[in-house]
Every structure is written in structure tokens, then in C-alpha cells.
Amino acid sequence: MLQSFFEPKSIAIIGASKKPGKIGYEILKNIIEGGYVGKIFPVNPKENEILSLRCYHNIKEIKDHVDLAIIAIPATAIPSVLEDCGVKGIKNVIIISAGFSEVGNIELENRVKKIAQRHGIRIVGPNCAGIINTWYNLFASFEVRCKRGGISLISQSGAFGGAFITRANYENVGISKFVSYGNAIDINESHLIRYMADDKTTKVIGIYLESTKDGREFISAAKLASKKKPVVVLKAGRTMSGKRATVSHTGSLAGDDKIYDAAFRQAGVIRVFDFDDFIDTLYILETGMLPSNDNIFIVTNSGGPGVLAVDECEYIGLKVPESSYELKEKLSFLPPICSIKNPIDLVADANYSRYYDTLKVLAESNEVGGVIVICVPPIFIDPMDIAKAIVDVKAIFDEKKKPMIACFMSGDVVAESIKFLKENKIPVFQTPERAARAMQKLVLRKKIIERLQSS
The missing domain is CATH 3.40.50.261 (Succinyl-CoA synthetase domains)
Incomplete structure (x- = not known):
């Protein structure tokens, strides 16, 4: 179901830019320099060429099939662009743009969701940092590139993911996949856990979680994955002030921490409580070693x-x-x-x-x-x-x-x-x-x- 997000044969970057520092520029540059071998289609109505690639004025100009569209434009312009993606037959979209429920714009978020459902489009985001698959040379993100390894990170926060990857690079720890899913109007942590559970290059799954909208599905997915490989969670929003912060970050409501704690134990998830322990735990569990006894x-x-x-x-x-x-x-x-x-x-x-x-x-x-x-x-x-x-x-x-x-x-x-x-x-x-x-x-x-x- 999610393969075209992690192994797309062609990518359109809607909002591609010539200006360094712009999200649309950095994502396009990352994809090119990361060694992606599929077709790349920059889209910007004001440009004819970006980074030596032909730039299309709109998604409908592209004659080839597009596996994955990455949208990095102002939030208010997304509904019409998403309609164009639907007409074009694009079924997989990453919405990088912020400005939705995390800032109280629930109406716009629901409108985008309805358009996607009408066209059968799957969405990662909005308000996210994109996707990395090192084993496919895919760096469809504005975060730093990383070396290959066996750790896959599912993060509700893009910035947390970027910090994690930077630290992993410093520690010489390899990454298999990274996905920042933001507001999760469609694809959420449970979908991603199930995908990583069956992914052969993922040896251990790390999750940065602020909340989950479907606790039963999370437990089911995490338990399934835990039977196959370690699952480690760093849960934010444990305190009253932390819960308040999650609302302004991804527009989500964090529940009682004791309930999460019980759910993690039931699912066989290893819970950690700080950034250092998170990366150390993933690093050691990637080895696959287990003690022969408790001594x-x-x-x-x-x-x-x-x-x-x-x-x-x-x-x-x-x-x-x-x-x-x-x-x-x-x-x-x-x-x-x-x-x-x-x-x-x-x-x-x-x-x-x-x-x-x-x-x-x-x-x-x-x-x-x-x-x-x-x-x-x-x-x-x-x-x-x-x-x-x-x-x-x-x-x-x-x-x-x-x-x-x-x-x-x-x-x-x-x-x-x-x-x-x-x-x-x-x-x-x-x-x-x-x-x-x-x-x-x-x-x-x-x-x-x-x-x-x-x-």
C-alpha cells in the first residue's frame, strides 16, 4: 500500500524553487544529490528550468505517469493543486506545507481530506518533513541525508526527525527509512508501523509520538510489529503543559499518559523517556543481540x-x-x-x-x-x-x-x-x-x- 511513497519510480515536486533556502529548492536538491534514479518533475508556474531540469508550469503538463507528488506551496493553494493531482491520476501525495489544524485551520484541512478521498489519493502530512529511504537513494525531505543502516524512524515531528538523523550521522549510526507524518489526515503511525514491520531493511522501528487517534489500531499494529522486530517509542506530551504544546504543534490531543503506558506494555513496545536513550536503544537493538541469561x-x-x-x-x-x-x-x-x-x-x-x-x-x-x-x-x-x-x-x-x-x-x-x-x-x-x-x-x-x- 505504501510502496510508492518509499520506492516511487517518478516524483513531481510542486513548489520547486530556484532559491536556496526555500523548501521547494532544498527538497529537489536533496532528491537529485541523494542519487535518486527515477524521473524528477519540478513544477512551478514561474520557471522553465530548475537545477538543470525542465520545470513544468502545472502538474497537468507532465505527460508521464507520476508515482509521487510532493507539495510545498502555501496551504490555501493546496486544494486546487490536489484536484489537479486527482485529475492527473496521482495516487500518492506528501504535503509538506503547514497552516492547517495545528494553527486552528481545521476547515481547510477537512477540505483537503475530502478532495483526497474523492480521488483516492493517499496523503502523508500535511505539516511534515517528507520521506527518506536510504536503500532506494530517496531523500524526499528537507532534512539532512544519512548513511544506510537498519533503523527506521516514524516521527510525528519533522524537526525531531531532523535532529535524530543529524545525531545518528554524528554517532555513525545508519538509517533505513525516515518518515515525518505531521497532522496525519490520512496515513498515520499505525499504517507506517505495519509497513516497517514487513520491510526487510528495517531491523528496528523507532517512533516519536505525540498522540494517536486510534489506540486500538496502534496496539494492534505495534504488537504485530513487535513479534517481528523491536519497536521503541518516545512519547511526548506526558505532562499537562506538554499536552497543551502538542495541540499547537500538530493539532492533536494527547491522552492520559498512564493509558499510553499500559498500551505500550500490552503491545510489546519498549518505551523510553529522553532523546539520548531513544537513539541508544535503537542503536543497540539494531544489533539483534540478546543475552543468553539475565546475569x-x-x-x-x-x-x-x-x-x-x-x-x-x-x-x-x-x-x-x-x-x-x-x-x-x-x-x-x-x-x-x-x-x-x-x-x-x-x-x-x-x-x-x-x-x-x-x-x-x-x-x-x-x-x-x-x-x-x-x-x-x-x-x-x-x-x-x-x-x-x-x-x-x-x-x-x-x-x-x-x-x-x-x-x-x-x-x-x-x-x-x-x-x-x-x-x-x-x-x-x-x-x-x-x-x-x-x-x-x-x-x-x-x-x-x-x-x-x-x-
């Missing part, structure tokens, strides 16, 4: 960060058991100064072999469900050596189906090591708390799968 072990070369990791783990409900007698025996090769209780403190002079040998023992131990490995490099240790030890032992963790999450602290000193770890598919964070919360999401996902399979 989490921490390896560190510094006592303080190890204690912080343990505190955070226990605070958020993770088990950090003391090493058994058998495990301590297997770790007896470590120098006496090292602590082998859990956290396992390898002390400051820990090198490649001390990390590798310790991690190998933990990977092969049945009492270990997952490992957080911390490195705070002193000036006499090259953090890249520790990163290489982690990468080299990864194959054993993969074989034993156990997650290993790295935490490399010290900012610029470990920047190259972090890059190396990410290139080798090792999830890495820069604080013990973030690493612990990431591990907790893997444990939570494992429990959700078990619950959904048994229901």
Missing part, C-alpha cells in the same frame, strides 16, 4: 567506572551476581591485584592479552548472559590495543550468542578506538550508565519476545 558481568580497568556500571545495572533491574567459585578458578590466571568478583577489575595496566583472555573466559561461561567491557586508558596504555582485543574475541561471543557492549571513556583520547569498534560491529558507549541502559534494553527485548510468543 550481566562487567569487565573494567578502573574501579570507579566499574562501580558506576554496577550501580546503574542494579538500579534499572539488571542482575550483577558475584562470580561463582568455578568462574573465579577460571580467572585465577589474573594477577592477585585484580578483583574477580564482578565487576572484574583488571586494573590500570591491563593490556591486550589480559582483556582478551578474561573476555574469552566470560564468553565461554554458562553463568554469563552478557558483558559490559569498560576501558579508561591511562597514558601508558594504547586504547586501540584494548579495542583490538574486544574485536578479536567478538567471534566467540557471537558463537555463544552473548552480547558484549563496550564503554570507552576519555573523549578524544579514545575517538579512533570507538570508530574502530563501530566499524567492527561492536556497540560502544562513552559512559557506564549508557552502556548499562543499553544492556537493559536487550534483556527487556528478550523478555518481550518470550511473552509475545507465549500469548
